[in-house]
Amino acid sequence: MTTDRTVTRGGARRTFHLNAFLMGVGHHDAAWRHPRTRPERITDLAHFQELARIAERGRLDSLFLADGLTLPGNARHNALGGFEPVTLLSALAATTEHIGLIATVSTTFNEPYHVAREFASLDHLSRGRAGWNIVTSGNIDEARNFGLDEHVAHHRRYARAHEFLEVAVKLWDSWQDDAVVLDRERGVYADGGKVRAIEHQGEHFRVAGPLNVQRSPQGRPLLVQAGSSEDGREFAARHAEAVFTAQQTLADGQAFHADLTSRLAAYGRAPGDVRVLPGICPVLGGTEREARALEEELTALQVPEYGLRQLSGMLGVDVSGLPLDGPLPELPDEKDINGNKSRFTLVRELARRDGLTLRQLIARLGGGRGHRVFAGTPEQVADELEEWFTRGAADGFNIMPPHLPGGLEDFVDHVVPILQRRGLFRTEYTGRTLRDHYGLPRPSAAPLAAGV
Amino acid sequence: MTTDRTVTRGGARRTFHLNAFLMGVGHHDAAWRHPRTRPERITDLAHFQELARIAERGRLDSLFLADGLTLPGNARHNALGGFEPVTLLSALAATTEHIGLIATVSTTFNEPYHVAREFASLDHLSRGRAGWNIVTSGNIDEARNFGLDEHVAHHRRYARAHEFLEVAVKLWDSWQDDAVVLDRERGVYADGGKVRAIEHQGEHFRVAGPLNVQRSPQGRPLLVQAGSSEDGREFAARHAEAVFTAQQTLADGQAFHADLTSRLAAYGRAPGDVRVLPGICPVLGGTEREARALEEELTALQVPEYGLRQLSGMLGVDVSGLPLDGPLPELPDEKDINGNKSRFTLVRELARRDGLTLRQLIARLGGGRGHRVFAGTPEQVADELEEWFTRGAADGFNIMPPHLPGGLEDFVDHVVPILQRRGLFRTEYTGRTLRDHYGLPRPSAAPLAAGV
Structure with a gap:
């Protein structure tokens, strides 16, 4: 039996979620050379305010910033060295009203007291719009x-991450919701x-x-996770409320969604x-x-030396x-990889499946570093998103414009209206917090043992 | 021979610097109970935007936020648990244009890569308005x-702090000023x-x-220090560009200023x-x-239990x-104190000099936690500041309003115009960066050994 997954049991149309994944002047590694971008703006707050x-x-539900604790790739051939995510999103909190703000912070090279506090x-x-993309840092650098x-x-990184989360949640819950009584008299x-x-x-x-910041509007930030290895999936099933993932095909997307959903029950969680x-x-x-001409134009601007270095990474x-x-060349097994295991396997499979040369592989990875690249009209992009959503591969999408701000503007002005007409995406914000946008509950603070 | 210290050798009138030290709804520990404050705003960005x-x-030259990595004092009797400084100042960067933004961050419980990066x-x-108040964390909690x-x-905290600074400076200098060439072609x-x-x-x-943030407008943040122990003074003499200090009397202020200045030469630095x-x-x-009535009103609102706990700390x-x-009671020697040594000695001397009971001591410390409290008219406050400045006890002042925003508003609207009329304080911003405001140079990036 097949069911229309866009309709909930109550009969209301199910809608999906959209996250704007921001990155410098675009996700394509040659975006900074394209005439539609202004790469001098990667350290300009006004650029991100515009985005x-x-x-x-x-x-859109949220903005998202990835992060690594090293200078990624090669600054010789890409516009790198921009803002630290939490500071940038703090600044954007001051000039936005509705959109969620999701920052990546590593559990491997941080202390839970600092991280719980900054979120x-x-x-x-932001009056309840913070989200934390929890990563374990996959890089020797x-x-x-x-x-x-x-x-x-x-x-070991994941073992630390589990305990890190446990401590962070305890700290967020260390002020109960009604702790502040404010009795001046x-x-x-x-x-x-x-x-x-x-x-x-x-x-x-x-x-x-206890934490030295009192309980925040959302109780705790939205918890996001983005690693798709075995350890990563278990971590997500246990802690995450939203998961970013790189999936090349509809079938892969469906398999991932089903696999992750199947793991939830073990942690006392429901599929939704x-x-x-x-x-x-x-x-x-x-x-x-x-669309294809733009894709080829960007590919032609790639610096092969940069692409090879990224691929090596x-x-x-x-x-x-x-x-x-x-x-x-011949590659090791995923089990022998100590970095980002799921990205390693995705890239190896992509090259194998389509029989790609290094040059072709670099071109394919240039747009999304392993994420799906889709060139087409707004109608075609909307069709793709609808298909992945209705066929159980996605609850929403992490939108990674190849160039910024133009690529985000094109998406918002031409794809979003189609999605709205089809009843797949909201036409107005109805909630106040990031949790509201994602339809997720606000946790209450569990009472704790020792008083101060 | 005495000279008029307000006139520089070139004949231009020397002016002083003003920093607004922000703290919740005021520096007085009973401010939150006073009808001029709205303590529900300590977690409201709009409150700080107004300030x-x-x-x-x-x-004013700058805003400043103190910090501790614990819940200070007792949240039962004071409005505590507000923002983390770097996130708050990042948000304020977005809605201010001129004023410097100085955040306190500890070198004892942080990593230099994170801290260099966030500043x-x-x-x-902020386009060049960041300052770092470097502290070593004086508290077992x-x-x-x-x-x-x-x-x-x-x-050991100070030994770590020295090396921390050394690493941070290397990281800030890891991108030379002209590193970004941006040659798209x-x-x-x-x-x-x-x-x-x-x-x-x-x-x-x-x-x-190298650092993963490219060289910033000021090259590095303004380096500020606030500990006045022997170790603290040496640290300041070696690294600091601005020093916040608690001094109860003009004579103490003069002695401190002279002492700190005398230590500079050993590090190849000049008195200015x-x-x-x-x-x-x-x-x-x-x-x-x-003014005295307001002071008494605030003292009457103090909770003795809170004051004793603060004093114990x-x-x-x-x-x-x-x-x-x-x-x-009998107190140990400063040498046996492992916390904030200079504040310990200041409080002990204050009690001894004026023969204060615990109640009187708590009242005296309630306004500024050991900083000088001065009740008077705007004219009298201006006279005090001028005297400390012209007599060599100060190059500027750390303004700690007893209640906020009202106390800052009163200072800005009634004291600042007097200082401006006397030619002691700027009437317009003439520079663009925090370093400009303080009349300090922008460091250039020293070339380094190993390339990437």
């Missing part, structure tokens, strides 16, 4: 900025019994608490508790031919000396 | 939020020889670099390289009597069980 305004005009602060600043010569092993600001030490003692962390958002880099044109294997028109 | 607008209207990011966001049972010893974004690894290997840190800003809590009234000695109308 936020466009996304808010389109009623509580961002949630207050990041480790080398924090006193290590070797990268922390994959499973009696001189009582907060109920001492509702602001509690957490006295966490674990394998990785010992943290006394997590939103899955595959990435898509929409290369838009008024006609399909125009994704694979954890140095391919920089190899001939561009030859194939990928 | 920033007022300070900018007064042409570079804030400096870009902070250590307990970061896995420690004992606090790190005072001299040739596909060269940055000159690879001007973006360099730092490969720092020290006792406390190993950091590869550092700005010294004593704190002052101005309790303003249209008449002296009105400053002294590192529990005084909470002692009779309010008795004297301070």
